[in-house]
Amino acid sequence: MARFPEEYDDCERILAPDGSYDAEAVAALDLTDEELRGMYGSMIQARALEERGLTLQRQGEFHFWMECRGLEASHVGPAAALSDRDWMNTEWRQYGAQIQRGRPLEDILLFWLRGYEEWAADSIAEMEPYERRMPHIVAVGTQLPQTAGLMWGRKLQGKDEVGLVSVGDGGASKGDFHAGLNFAGALELPVVFLLLNNQWAISTPVERQTAADTYADRAAGYGFEGTLVDGNDVLATYRATKRAVEAARAGEPHLLEVLTYRRGAHSSSDADDYRENVDIEAWRERDPIDRYETFLEDRGLLGPDDFESIREAAEERAREAAESALEIAETQSPEEVFDEVFANPPDYVDDQREELLDLVDRHGEAAFRW
Template sequence: MHRLIADRSLDDSWLGVDDARAAYRDMVRARRFDDRALALQRRGWMSGYPPFRGQEAAQVGAAHAMRDDDWLVPTYRSNALQLALGVPMSDLLLFRRGHPEFHSNHDYRVLPQAVPIATQLPHAVGLGMARNYRGNDEAALVCFGDGATSEGDTHEAMNFAGVFDAPTVFFCENNGWAISHPRDRQTASATIAEKARAYGFEGVQVDGNDPLAVREVVTDALASARDGDPVLVEALTYRQGAHTTADDPDRYRPADPDLPEWRRRDPLDRYETFLREAGVVDDEFVAATRERADEELAAAVATAEDEPSADRDELFEHVYGAPTQALDAQREAAARHPPDGSH
C-alpha cells in the first residue's frame, strides 16, 4: 500500500497549527543536536557517532504519533525520536561518552539503543505479546533501517508478530543505504513494505521526509496494532551524511544520487517552507526556535562535561547475573590498557 503524501496543506490534515509547530520545533532541536554531536565527535569529545541528518521528519513524525503508554524500541540512529519523546539531550550525549544510557533516571518507555543490526525487533514483539497477556492497551514501535531487513531477526520478529497478533509497528527508515550497500543489493523486492504480506499483515510506504504524513500513517498503524493487526511502515527518506563517523560515504555513494526530487530535498527546509507558506511560522518564530534549541544544547553539553568520567568497571557489572571466566579475563585485560594509553 502506498501513501506518499508529498503535497498537502494544513487544511488537508487533521493536525492543527500547534501540532505543526511542535513538529517543527522538534525537527530543529534534532538537527541542531545532530550537527553539534558530529562536531563534538570530530574533536575527540566522544569516540563515535551515527549521524541522522535528513531523517528528522521520519523520526519526529513517528514520535508525535505515539501515545504516552506506547513503547519505543530504538536503533542506534533513533536520536531524533528519543528527543521528541522527552529524553534529555544530555542523556544521549553522556551515553556516547560511556555512561549508562538513561543517566537522568527519568521514567521513559524507551528501551536501550540497539547497535547490533535487527536484534531489537524480537524484543519489540515480546513487548507486544506481553501486552496481550496483560490485557492493557499499549503498543510497541520498533525502529530499524533497510539493511536490517536482510537479518534473520527481522523475519523471526515479523513472523511471530503475524502469528500471535502482537501489537507492534515495524518502522523501517529506508534511507537508501545499509552502510555501503544500496537498497537494491539488500532485496529484490520492489518495496520493503510489501514484505509484510508474507507475514499476514499490512505494509505501508510513506514519504519519510514529510513529518505530517509520517505522523498520520504511524498513528493509523499504532491503532491497527492495538487491535491485534501489526503493521510494517516503510518511511522513504535519505541519509545525507555518513553511516557513522568511521565511514566515508564518498567512497561508495555517487555525488548526484538518482532519487526522486521530493526525496532529495532537505526535510527541515522543505517543512519550514511549507509552514511559512501556510502562515504558521515567520522569521521571528524560526529565529526563536533555533535560539531555544541552541540554549538547550549548550546546557546539555555543559551537563555532560560536568559529569565525571564513566567508571569502566561498570561495563562488566550487568552483562550476566554472575561473572564468567571470560568476562573476568576481559575486565583484567581492560585494566591493563587505561583509556589514556598509559601502562
C-alpha cells in the same frame, strides 16, 4: 540511483517537496497549532544535536557518532503519533524520535560517551514516555523479535499498549526481520514495524539488498498490511503511524516503510565515497525541514524570525547538554564498563576487570576516557 517517493503511485504524502499541501488532509489530522510547532522544534533540535555530536567526534571527545541529517521527518512524525503509554524502540541514529518523546539531550549524549543507558524509574508504571524503550543493541535487527516478545508479554498482561520498533533497510536483510514480523503476525501482536528506508545499508544500495519493488510489499507474507510513505513529509509519517498504531492496538500488526535518504555518512567512521553527489543534491532539494517551514509559514504558525530563534535556542541547548554530558562522563571510572552485565560475573570477567584496573594504575584514568 536513489529512488524518490514521487515515483510510486501508492506512496502517501501530504506535503510536497516545495511545501505545498493537501489542506483537507491537514485538517483531518486534528493536530493543534502547538503540536504542529512542537514537531518542528523536535526536528530542529535533532539536527542541532547531530551537528554538535559530529563536531565533538571530530574533536576527539566522542569515539563514534551516527549521522541523521535529512531523516528528521521520518523520526519525529512516527514518535508524535504514539500515546504516552506506548513503547518505542529506536535505531541509534533516531535522535528526533527520542527528543519528541521527551528524552533529555544529555541522556542521549551519555549513551555515546558511556556505551550503556540508565532508567530513573523503579517500575514500568513510573516510566516517562521516553523511558518506555529497550536498551539500544548494536547487533542489527535484534530489536524486532525482542519488541514482538515485549509486546506479547504486555498483551498477556492485558495492557492496552503498542510497541513501535524501527529498523533500517539493511536490517530488513537480517533473519531477525523475518522472525519479528512472523511472530507478530502469527500471534496478532500490537506492534508497528517502522522500516526506515534511507536507501543505503552502509555502502550497499537498496537495489542490491532486495528485488522487491518496496519493503512494504513484504507485509502480505506475514498476514498484515504494509504502507509506503514519503519519509521527508513529517505530516504523512505522523498520519500513517497514527493509523498503524490504531490497527496494532486492535491486534493487527503493521509494516510502515518510510522512503527517505541518508544525506550524511553512515557514521563518523564512514568514508562515504561510494555515492553519487547527484543523489545527495536531489534529496537536499527534498529537505524535510525546508518543506515543513514552508507549510508552517503559509499557515501563519511561524515565520523566518521564529525559525532563526528556534535554531539558535536548539544549538544552545545542544551545546549545554554536551558540556554537561562530558562533565558527567569525566567522573566515571573506566571499570564501570563491567557493571550491569552479569549478575554473577564469571571468573574471566573478574580477571579482565583486574587487568583494566592495573592498567589504570599505570597510565591514569585519562588514558581510558569513554
